[in-house]
Amino acid sequence: xxxxxxxxxxxxxxxxxxPIVGQQDWVRLELEGAREVGVKxxxxxxxxxxxxxxSQLAESIRWITEINAISIxxxxxxxxxxxxxxxxxxxxxxx
Numbered sequence: 374x375x376x377x378x379x380x381x382x383x384x385x386x387x388x389x390x391x392p393i394v395g396q397q398d399w400v401r402l403e404l405e406g407a408r409e410v411g412v413k414x415x416x417x418x419x420x421x422x423x424x425x426x427x428s429q430l431a432e433s434i435r436w437i438t439e440i441n442a443i444s445i446x447x448x449x450x451x452x453x454x455x456x457x458x459x460x461x462x463x464x465x466x467x468x
Contacts, residue, residue, distance in 0.1 A: 374406040413465045416442035
């Protein structure tokens with residue numbers, strides 16, 4: 374994680390539907406690790422996904438709901454959405 378500059382947190386429609394608790398929750402562990410070492414995180418919402426309410430997340434990663442997410446849809450806007458994601462990453466890298 375220390376070698377990363379940006380982490381993409383890819384969020385699908387069922388991101389919170391199958392919670393894993395304890396030490397096996399790799400998504401939570403990766404997000405906690407990114408925050409711990411100061412790596413920037415960009416939430417990416419796929420298709421019809423929306424940012425989950427903070428109440429559905431582990432307390433240690435609720436901060437992700439305060440970050441503006443990028444949506445990527447599998448429709449006619451896909452290419453434009455991906456370009457917006459690249460621009461958002463470039464913007465984070467320049468900060």
